[in-house]
Amino acid sequence: MNLYFCIFILCGLSHGVFGKDKRKKGRFSVPSLDVKGRHLILPANQTLTLNCRGRWELEWALPKAVPEESVERDESRCGRTGQHYCSRLTLGPALVQHTGSFRCRYRQRAGRQNGVYVYVTDSQQPFVRGLDGLEVLYMTVGQPLVVPCRVTHPAINVSLVKYGSMKHQRPDRKTLVWNSRQGFTVLRPNYFYTGLFYCQAVVDGVPRSSEQYLVHRPVHNIIEAYLNTTGPVRRLKGERLDLNCTAIGEFNTRVNFTWEYPGKNNSTSSERKRMVKNRTHLLFYSVLTLPKLQRADRGLYTCRVTSGTKAKARVKVNIIVYAFPPPQVIWLKDGMVAAERCSRYRVNDSSLVIRDVAEEDAGKYTVMVGNQEHGLYRNLTLTLVVNVRPQIGEKAVTSPDPAPVPHGSRQALHCTSHGVPSPDIQWQWHPCPADGL
Known part of the structure; x- marks a missing residue:
């Protein structure tokens, strides 16, 4: 009898000792925060201070809307022998858009974390607005649809409104579920939930609206x-x-x-x-x-x-x-091979180059392109017009000084002109100078 009693005592002591060691070993398996409860309500424009303590080095995961430059971190070693790590996070001033989850986690073990959801409340701004003012949501029939109109206080009553519809939908836990941290979740959305929506809350008798949400139903049917x-x-x-x-x-x-x-x-x-x-x-x-x-x-x-x-x-x-070989190219002028007619004519690949163009170069030019191997031929005829400045023939043989003629005699004046296009001839009379008479 005494033997069994001693064994029972020893087993009990052994279980107590090992159980105590196990509990001690499990302490700080996740970081510890100095906040009681799962959420914290903080008035807007005040300073948020969170303290975290853990067994290993710590880091913070913040809401997306919290800029890094607005946050201060104070890292230190703590505990009776300095075996722990402590981190203090300070955010000030806290704004409505900073509402969200603040998490403290181990730097090398990110899965081990502890967090608190902070509501930065403002009676004039019950909704946490996005940056654009309009957010596009994509709906798939048969899958839940989340309308993310988050609020700045967990006790705010919110309804879901569709533009063009007078009905304000409220959560019923069957088709529409409300969560102050996420917004509305439509469990089984149908075609009614496509279009433009917004959330509405009445604060101190004044209706307040969230940003707008455009719900689009993508279709993949070719x-x-x-x-x-x-x-x-x-x-x-x-x-x-x-x-x-x-x-x-x-x-x-x-x-x-x-x-x-x-x-x-x-x-x-x-x-x-x-x-x-x-x-x-x-x-x-x-x-x-x-x-x-x-x-x-x-x-x-x-x-x-x-x-x-x-x-x-x-x-x-x-x-x-x-793919064909380069064709043979021949240029003709007025039916004769151009290159043989004048030294100023030169064929460059498929182009005909004429240097110092003159009046006699005017005429019809034909380019003949052919591929004898495959029996392919094509001709193209172009007309070249050379403009020639008008010239007066008599001017070249007449003296610049006019010859005297008898007074009262009849004179015939001739003007022979040439140019391309044909020039128009006009006669003008200019009195001779009086020579001082």
């Missing part, structure tokens, strides 16, 4: 996708290529185009996109342009159309590029 050609495309080297990829989607659908083709990485291609709204659907266009085709551009061209992570479509076409 009805059809096709190219502007159904068979292989044949082009000559150096020609321009335009491929038009068209996608048809439901309203609210947004699509992305991705082109894959042989010379994509080193090509001078360009892409133009546009969207057209039809009566029953949306049309999306992507035009791929290659200004000058090369032999390396031949091959399979693929247009991938995607919308979200589900809807996909793919269309393909084969491009064939023919």
